[in-house]
Amino acid sequence: MAEFTAYLIAGIATGAIYALAAIGFTLVWQTSQTINFAQGEFVMLPAVLVLLAIKLLGAPIWLGALVGIAAFILIFGVGFKLTVVDPMIKHGVLPLAIATMALSIIMKEGAKDGFSAEAQNFPSFVPTQTISVFGASISLQHLAIIACAFAVIGLLQWFVGGTKLGRQMQATAQNPTVARILGIPVERMVLLTFVINAALAVVASVLISPIYLAKFSNGEVIGLFAFIAAIVGGFNQVRGALVGGLIVGIVDSMAAAYISTQYRLAVPLILLVVIILLKPEGLMGRKEERRV
Amino acid sequence: MKSHWIMAAALSAGLGSPALSQDKVKLVDVIELSGAGATAGTNFKNGVDLAVADINAKGGILGKQIEIVHYDTQTNPGNTRAAVQRAIDEGAYAVLGPVFSGPISASMQISQRAEIAQIVAGEAAGFTKQGNPYIFRTSLSQTAAMPKIAKYLKETVKAGSIAVVWVNNDFGKGGRDAILPELEKAGIKVAVDLATEQGQADFAADAIKVKNANVDAVFVYLNEEESARFLRAAKQQGITKPMIGETTLLGAKVIELAGDAANGVKGHVGLSIDAPIPAFQDFGKKYQTKYGFNSDHNGLKGYMAVHMVKWATEKQKKFDKKGLADTLRGATIKPSDEPGILMETTIEQNGDLDRESFLAEVIDGKQVITATLPKIKP
Numbered sequence: 001m002a003e004f005t006a007y008l009i010a011g012i013a014t015g016a017i018y019a020l021a022a023i024g025f026t027l028v029w030q031t032s033q034t035i036n037f038a039q040g041e042f043v044m045l046p047a048v049l050v051l052l053a054i055k056l057l058g059a060p061i062w063l064g065a066l067v068g069i070a071a072f073i074l075i076f077g078v079g080f081k082l083t084v085v086d087p088m089i090k091h092g093v094l095p096l097a098i099a100t101m102a103l104s105i106i107m108k109e110g111a112k113d114g115f116s117a118e119a120q121n122f123p124s125f126v127p128t129q130t131i132s133v134f135g136a137s138i139s140l141q142h143l144a145i146i147a148c149a150f151a152v153i154g155l156l157q158w159f160v161g162g163t164k165l166g167r168q169m170q171a172t173a174q175n176p177t178v179a180r181i182l183g184i185p186v187e188r189m190v191l192l193t194f195v196i197n198a199a200l201a202v203v204a205s206v207l208i209s210p211i212y213l214a215k216f217s218n219g220e221v222i223g224l225f226a227f228i229a230a231i232v233g234g235f236n237q238v239r240g241a242l243v244g245g246l247i248v249g250i251v252d253s254m255a256a257a258y259i260s261t262q263y264r265l266a267v268p269l270i271l272l273v274v275i276i277l278l279k280p281e282g283l284m285g286r287k288e289e290r291r292v
Numbered sequence: 293m294k295s296h297w298i299m300a301a302a303l304s305a306g307l308g309s310p311a312l313s314q315d316k317v318k319l320v321d322v323i324e325l326s327g328a329g330a331t332a333g334t335n336f337k338n339g340v341d342l343a344v345a346d347i348n349a350k351g352g353i354l355g356k357q358i359e360i361v362h363y364d365t366q367t368n369p370g371n372t373r374a375a376v377q378r379a380i381d382e383g384a385y386a387v388l389g390p391v392f393s394g395p396i397s398a399s400m401q402i403s404q405r406a407e408i409a410q411i412v413a414g415e416a417a418g419f420t421k422q423g424n425p426y427i428f429r430t431s432l433s434q435t436a437a438m439p440k441i442a443k444y445l446k447e448t449v450k451a452g453s454i455a456v457v458w459v460n461n462d463f464g465k466g467g468r469d470a471i472l473p474e475l476e477k478a479g480i481k482v483a484v485d486l487a488t489e490q491g492q493a494d495f496a497a498d499a500i501k502v503k504n505a506n507v508d509a510v511f512v513y514l515n516e517e518e519s520a521r522f523l524r525a526a527k528q529q530g531i532t533k534p535m536i537g538e539t540t541l542l543g544a545k546v547i548e549l550a551g552d553a554a555n556g557v558k559g560h561v562g563l564s565i566d567a568p569i570p571a572f573q574d575f576g577k578k579y580q581t582k583y584g585f586n587s588d589h590n591g592l593k594g595y596m597a598v599h600m601v602k603w604a605t606e607k608q609k610k611f612d613k614k615g616l617a618d619t620l621r622g623a624t625i626k627p628s629d630e631p632g633i634l635m636e637t638t639i640e641q642n643g644d645l646d647r648e649s650f651l652a653e654v655i656d657g658k659q660v661i662t663a664t665l666p667k668i669k670p
Contacts, residue, residue, distance in 0.1 A: 003504050006529070010496035117330035119517040121549055128553070130530040137503070139528035142496070211524065212493040213517060213549055217327070221493055256497035262460060262487045264497075 002135035007257045008250065009133070013142035015249020016149030017043075020204035021226030022233065022241035023153065024197040029235050030173035031193045032085055034093040038104035040223015041111075042201035044216065046072045047122050047209035048111045061123055069202050077198030081191050104219070111216035124210035145207045152203050153242055156196065160238065169193060225252070228272045234285020243284055247271070316359040317352070317611060319344075319601065320379030321594075322399070323389040327367030328491045331516040331545045332391040332590045336413050337362055338583050339594025340388055342575075343632060353602050354611070365390055369398035380406040386616060387411070388597045391590055392515075393419060393462035400427045409617040411600055413593040415539070415562075416466030420642045426617045428600065428643040430593035432562040434470040436644065436668055437538050440560050441511070442474035444651060449534055449558075451508040455484035457498065457522060458513040464490075467513040467538065483507045492518055495525035502531060509534045512541050516588070520549030527553035534558060542652050542659050543588035557654045563589040566659045567650050571627060571634040592634065599632030600625065600639075638667065 021043050028036040036042070049072050054064030084103060088096040126144040130137040160166040171179040172189040180186050204222075212218050225248055233244025248268045255267035281287045321340050324333030344360045352358060361382075363375040372395035379387050380402065386409045390396055393416030400419060403410035404426045412419075412427065417434040420427060445451045454475065458464040468485070475482055484505040488498055499522065502510055510533055514522055519541050526535065537559040540546065544565075547554045561567075565576025565587050575595060579587040604619040605611060624638045638646040651663040 003500065006500045006504075007497060010494075010500065014494055014496070112326055117326040118334060118545070119331070119520070119549060121551065128524065128527055130528060137530045139496070141528055211496075211521070213521060215517070217491065218493065221491075252494075253497045257501060261498060262489070265489070 003257075005134050005136040006138065007253050009136070009138050009142055009146070011250035011253030012246060013139075013145040013249070014252060015229075015246035016146050017204050017208045017222065017245075018226045018229045018248050019153065019242045019245025020149055020200050020207075021222055022229040022245045023156070023238050024200050025226060025230040026235055026238055026241045027193050027197045027200075029230075031190045032089055032093070032096065034089070034096045035100070035227075036197075037097060037100040037223070038107055038219075039201075039226055040219030040221070041104045041107035042076060042198065042219070043204045043208070043222045043226075044214075044219035045076065045107055045111060046202045046205035047214040047218075048115045048216065050206075051120055051122065051214055052115050065206075069206075072202060073195060073198045076201070077195040078191065080198070081194040085190075085194070104223070108216050108219060115216065117216065119213035119215040122209035122214045125206075126210075141211060148203065148207055152200065153238075156200070157238065165192070225249075225268060228268050231272060231282055232275050234282030236286060236288060237282070237284050240282050240284035244282065247283075315356055317356045317385045317605075318359045318361065318383060319386055319388055319598065320375075320382065320384040321360060321362045321388040322365055322372055322375040322379060323362055324367040324391055324395070325362065325364035327365075328515060328517070329365075329367035329390070329392045329395075332413070332588075333365075333367070333389070335545070335588050335590035336389060336391050336594035336597075338579065339587065339591035339596075340598055341594075342579060342582065342591075343595045343598035346632065347598065347602055353605050354609070356611070358598070365395055367392055367395065369395045372396075372399040373402060375399075376402045376410070380408060384408065385611060385613060386601050388594070388601075389413060391593075393466060396427075397462060400424055403427070407614045407617070409601075409604075409613070409620060411597040413590055413597070414463065416462045417470050418462070418466055420640075420644050424643070425621060425641075428617075428620055428639060429645050430597045430600070431539070431589065431645065432647070432649060433644050434467050434538075436646065437560055437562060437649070438467070438470040438474045440649065440665055441471060441536065441538055442478045442480070444560060445475070445480055445509060445511070445536060446478040448651075449509050449536060451480055451534075453481040453483045453505075453507045455486060455502045455505050455507045455510045456482055456513070457484075457486045457488060457502065457510060459490055459492075459515055459518055460487045461490045461515075463515065464488075464513055471511065471513070488514065488518065488522070490515065490518070493521065495522045496528070498522065499525035499529040499531060502526065503529045507533060509536050512537045514540070516540055516543055516545045517549065519543075519546045520554075523550040523553040523557065539563070539589050542654060543590075544586040544659070545588050547654055547657055547659065548585070551657070554654045555657065559652065560665075561589065561650045561652045561659070561661075563592040564650055564652060564659060564661060565592065566652070567661050568664065569635055571631065575634065596633055596637070599630055599634075600637075603630040603633060606630075636667075638669070 050065050050068030053067040088099045126141050168184045169189045176186050229244035229248040234240025256264040344358045348357050365372040376399040391413040393414035396412045396414040397419050404424045458468040535557045539561045608615045608619045625633045646667050649665045650661045
């Protein structure tokens with residue numbers, strides 16, 4: 001039982017990171033009906049920018065973190081929306097999806113050339129110690145990841161459902177034309193969505209980089225698993241992304257523990273196939289119909 | 293008249309270019325500067341560059357300056373093959389690198405067909421067993437290193453049971469296949485035989501599995517970044533059993549990335565800037581000064597690779613590509629003859645090496661050499 005608990009906690013911690021990234025997928029989907037294929041790189045880059053700011057400015061960690069995070073949100077929240085989404089969305093969702101693929105490569109190669117091709121240490125704000133829970137040794141880092149990720153997701157849920165601004169965002173996502181008629185500043189709401197996506201990516205990056213180490217290629221795995229999580233949970237539901245992320249994280253951890261470490265990467269993909277066959281809209285997603 | 297002047301100028305320019313190229317000898321370094329092998333490859337490249345700078349500053353090889361070109365393989369076997377072919381097409385005198393054993397196996401037939409020496413940094417046992425007379429190592433092979441590890445586990449660590457954690461690529465599989473028979477011979481039970489993936493980021497489940505196996509020691513045979521991630525995960529899970537490794541686990545980059553989690557790691561190292569050999573320590577200082585971080589064993593391999601080329605060329609007194617390989621096979625290079633080789637090195641007929649090696653431990657974030665082991669065939 002203790003062993004199972006340890007695997008479960010490790011899986012939930014990993015899944016919480018996938019959930020943060022998967023929510024980004026759903027937010028972009030809801031506002032622009034497209035998939036951001038650079039989502040994994042969105043999680044990779046903030047840690048790299050923080051380290052770069054510390055290195056270039058010779059700044060202490062807190063200042064480097066502030067500069068790096070602010071730069072990321074400005075460039076990849078506001079800038080992404082203004083320079084990639086706005087010009088491309090007029091030509092349909094496919095060109096935009098392809099543009100995000102290009103962005104993914106640019107971010108990855110830019111991090112490699114501008115920062116380092118090698119992994120780098122990223123400071124952890126939690127000590128690397130364990131505590132005993134039901135006889136299982138649980139890493140404080142994992143508990144911190146779970147606590148932070150759930151707090152951020154809870155805050156997001158409250159913001160979206162419990163504030164006027166959040167409800168305006170929801171209305172914009174559901175029907176921008178009607179939202180505009182109702183006087184909602186649709187463009188501003190869409191921009192806010194992209195800023196929130198960038199902020200979630202920052203949280204995921206800061207939480208996971210002390211464990212994964214900061215490296216230009218980190219986005220590959222995170223992006224893939226978050227994408228699977230979003231589909232498993234339901235691409236059009238934030239709750240779905242949360243559930244999907246946790247399921248994929250736990251399945252990955254359990255597969256490594258009880259099936260095979262060599263085939264662990266295949267297990268979430270099998271799960272994805274099963275979900276697509278049995279419930280294509282995802283576990284918590286709603287069916288979408290479109291007129292053509 | 294004017295056209296004669298132009299023709300004369302063109303002729304002298306045409307004659308001038310080959311003369312310039314004749315003053316240089318081209319070496320091509322086919323190396324992992326990105327991808328999973330970036331850490332190892334960057335160290336090797338830096339070692340090569342240091343050696344080239346040293347040799348060129350002293351007049352080059354037989355009076356020729358070395359021209360070094362680095363091609364990034366991205367740790368991809370296909371790219372490595374293409375880079376080796378490009379090196380040969382460009383008239384390289386010898387090919388250096390790569391470090392990862394999979395790309396070495398994928399590319400070494402190309403240099404063999406061209407009858408050109410390829411001096412690599414891989415440790416997997418397999419590629420020197422294929423009868424290729426043009427492949428040469430710069431490090432001990434797993435076949436030479438693993439018996440020393442098994443002996444160390446039995447006699448020093450006194451392990452009765454062990455977990456073997458290895459990376460599922462040519463390097464890791466080769467190491468795992470080489471250590472298992474040695475452990476069996478030593479009477480050590482392998483309680484956990486755990487494969488992990490190259491580039492794997494999350495080792496939490498692996499560390500939990502190792503912890504719950506309750507073994508006497510853990511043998512970790514992963515690449516640099518994965519080694520650091522595993523050590524961190526092991527610390528997070530509170531694993532207190534001895535972590536034993538072979539060279540990579542005790543490397544400078546692993547120690548830097550793993551931080552506190554690297555303390556207490558022990559094992560066998562083929563090459564180390566902390567070895568009690570002044571030439572190694574001088575190299576380490578020079579490397580640190582130039583690049584701002586400590587060299588791992590791959591930096592030393594890169595440095596030695598270029599000096600192997602220098603020694604063999606000066607020995608044969610000419611730039612003969614095939615002769616270079618012939619001269620290297622079966623040779624023993626002594627620091628008294630070629631200081632850049634740093635320690636006496638015997639090259640077997642199949643390209644394997646025999647030389648002294650070391651036992652080491654990581655104490656307070658530094659690799660400390662605890663013993664020097666003799667050559668297998670002194």
